[in-house]
Amino acid sequence: MTYFIDRRPNAKHKSAVNRQRFLERYRKHIKRSVEEAVNRRSITDMERGEKVSIPTKDISEPVFQHGPGGAREIVSPGNKEFLAGDKIQRPPGQGGGSGAGEGSASNQGEGTDEFAFTLSREEFLEFVFDGLELPHLQRKPLKSLQEIKMVRAGLARDGVPARISITRSMREAYARRIAMRAPIKRALREAQQALETEERKDPVLRNPARITELKAEIERLEKRIEAVPFIDTYDLRYHQLAAQPQPSSQAVMFCVMDVSGSMTQNHKDIAKRFFLLLYLFLEKHYEKVELVFVRHHTAAREVSEEEFFYSRETGGTIVSSALTLVKKIIDKRYPPEQWNLYVAQASDGDNWDDDSNVCRDLLIKQLMPQLQYYAYVEITPHDHQSLWQEYETVAARFPEQFAMRQIIDAGDIYPVFRELFKRRLSQQH
Structure with missing residues (x-):
């Protein structure tokens, strides 16, 4: 055993x-x-x-109890008052209640807490972040720095106990036992047949020494069969692991924030909170998502995370400068055939004259064909301006890839965020 x-x-x-x-x-x-x-x-x-x-x-649990009617017998330990056949009166109504309602206090000062x-x-x-995801995240072809996945690659005689193959090891042990016992069993059968033949002979012709010799041989062969181990280190087989390159689902998120003079401090605070929520979401669910932070007024700059959230730089408004910079960064560092590209933009909608048309053309002709998703939030309690109207044209051309929402106050941040990044049923991987 x-x-x-x-x-x-x-x-x-x-x-x-x-x-x-x-x-x-x-x-x-x-x-x-x-x-x-x-x-x-x-x-x-x-x-x-x-x-x-x-x-x-x-959180109450379902319980089973006896319904009304019917006959049933109960054995109550420690009963010294009633005998078989006695009828027991029901307890008074005022004493059989369950007390105060749950979650509230009764007139006796008793209740149940939540x-x-x-x-x-x-x-x-x-x-x-339950139910949220990056829309249209796709597997990309292999690149020079490949994502590696360890996969099983056959069996080996050496390995660690955690990767032992029980089924294959038992099969090897069974085959070894059959191979080692087969010649011994064959010799055992021959010895038993010889002993049976010798014992059937006439007592005068029977050879006692031969019988003793055959019995000793049978005993020796039976011990040899029992000595064959059930499993041996020679039988053990271990799963081998090999590194296999996998298609990469790496992504980059461009965070574009308007820090122009038309953005009040309240608008900037709301934009920072939106991007902070986005940052927590990506950090929580995606290990291989890079973040690129872009701030813009009349000119756009790629900045660090700390500068993005805490810098006080301000100026006029040219939104196309940020979109042009995003395009340059994509061309230089993030080839679309290898990366999933996302952009999230926050602005108050204010822009210089004639620049909104430039933004529309940049998005339709250059950026949107390369992006997986573009999310635009406009932080303003007022009517939409020209930038929103031009972006509506982009949304009509790319209804699955371009989404835009309005944020009026801080209470709208979380609902808008969930709407922009909710899980789609038609998500493609």
Whole structure:
């Protein structure tokens, strides 16, 4: 008998599976609480967890109980008062109630609190970005720096226990046992037949020494058969892993923000919060997404993440300068056949005369044929200006790739973000 003992230590957080099952079961209630928390807190405070409450009535478990009518017998331990056949009166109505309503206080000062627990940062962000994705993310052809995936590449006699092939090892052991026992079993059958033939002879012709010799030989052969091991190190086979190049789904997101003088400080704060939410979303769900930050007024510059969010530079407004810079960066560093290209632009819609037409032509003729998706948010409570009107022409030409929404105040950031990046049923990979 062979015993296989798993000596690996138990993993930490052994209740993690139960916690995930709980989060999945009450996803609707938790998601509603998370959305309320997002509307309540600042976008800059999105990275911490959240305390979530679920009404007690919503976590009650179903129970089975006897219906009215019918005859049933009950054995109650410790009964010293009743005998078989006695009838038991029901308890008084005022004493059989369930007390105060759940989640509220009764006139006796008693009640039941809502069930509350705390979501971690990862769990909170998971619910915040649930159902969102980068639209039209595609696998791109292999490039010089290939994405490598380890795949199985046959079997080998050497390896680590974690990659042992149980089925193949047992098959090898079975074949070895058959091969090693076959000649011994053949010799055993011949010895048993010879012994049977010798014992059937007439006692006068029987050779006692030969019988003793055959019995000893049979015993020796049976021991040899039992000595063949069930499994041997020679039988073990291990899965081999080989590096296989994979099509890359790498992407780059261009964050384009208007910092001109027409953008008030409130407009800039809303734009920064929108891009911060986008940054958290990409950091949470995509490991291989690069970010390019572009600020523009009359001129556009590629800046660092810190400068993008905290620089106070300002000026006039020429939106086409930012689009031209994005095009130059794509041509220089991000070939469309190797990268998924995304652009998110935030502006108040103000632009110099005749430049909106230039932006429209740049998008239709040069940028949109190369991009997977373009998201434009206009931060203004007023009527739309020429830039929005020209962008409507672009949206009509590229309805699946170009989306535009208006943000009036900070409360619109999260709903607009979810609308722009919601999961599409026709998503192609």
